[in-house]
Amino acid sequence: MIKIIDRYIFRELFEPFFFGLGSFTAILSASMILFDLVRAVVLKGMPLIVALQLFVFKLPAIIIIIFPMATLLGAILAFSRLSHDSEIIAFRASGVSLYRLVVPVAALGLLVAFTNLAFSEIVVPEANKAAKNLVVQTSVTTKPKFQKNVFVPELEKGELRRIFYAESIEGGMMTGVIVQEFTGGKLVQLINAAQAMWQGDRNQWLFKQGTIYLLEGGEYKHLIKFSEQLISIKYTPADFFTEERNPDDMTMRQMRDYIALKQKMGTDVTSLTIQLYMKMAIPFASLVFALLGAPLGISPRRASGSVGLGLSIIVIFFYYIATFLSMSLGEMKLFTPLVAAWAPNIVTGGVAWFILKKSSEK
Secondary structure: OOHHHHHHHHHHHHHHHHHHHHHHHHHHHHHHHHHHHHHHHHHOOOOHHHHHHHHHHHHHHHHHHHHHHHHHHHHHHHHHHHHHOOOHHHHOOOOOOOHHHHHHHHHHHHHHHHHHEEEEHHHHHHHHHHHHHHHHHHOOOOOOEEEEEEEEEEEEEHHHHHHHEEEEEEEEEEEEEEEEEEEEEEEEEEEEEEEEEOOOOOOOEEEEEEEEEEEEEEEEEEEEEEEEEEOOOOHHHHHOOOOOOOOOOHHHHHHHHHHHHHOOOOOHHHHHHHHHHHHHHOHHHHHHHHHHHHHHHHOOOOOOOOHHHHHHHHHHHHHHHHHHHHHHHOOOHHHEEEEEEHHHHHHHHHHHHHHHHHHOOO
């Protein structure tokens, strides 16, 4: 009996969940992606095929926001339908409590949360990186980007591994390049080159007219002069044209390393730390939205999809207002970064529990 109930409610949840996924994707992608791409095609002459590729690459960053919204809408519409057809009353009359009916909803919320977390860790950083590289490679701007005196330290597990310097970068060309390699905090190799060119097909830099110095104990042991040398560096041209790395382009592990680097440089990392915790908090909004949507849907008057969609938008609006307020308090250091990131979920979860408790007492 219990397994039948779970399967039955799961089936009720899936259809409105995917409806919400499609609806919110269409709404947000049009406002956050398509408008800018259409302007780029019409006013800047961006090739249509490039615009379509950019749309695909930018979509994953929108989808991680949409997952919690779709979960909320799915729970509201599923329980609206069950309530409208008096099935909630039938379940409770047969001894099944409202708390028990919410169990498969919570399971769906957890499933979506972990899916969202994996998506944001694996797909989104790579998609954002691909979008930036595509813009650089196709040169859709009127002038190539130019930057002087680029200095980029690289950490691995909190330890300095490389310092990269270029006198100037324009497009995929660098001049006056110096790369210092470290092991155990000691300089072990130095590369000095007149130029470096990005080889997009190989994902490598072609260094020209340079010298590789091998060191041991702080002294030169060997040097190699070269006219051309392919060298693998994890940074692409797009990475160097961003003064501050975007948290959306990094995994949580990369963000922790980046925060550690910024701390060593004496930078205030409060905002970055909040955004690190947000990478976990946003996916788990799916769980609290699922728990909130179920009791909100229990009303015979909320059977239509349009009403459920409207109610979802209202809830989401207040949730993100609370999120921005909480993040602001965190940046003002009135909240710790952890509290600032998770407070909206905690508050929403408390409201969900209160409404569920009231609904179960009726």
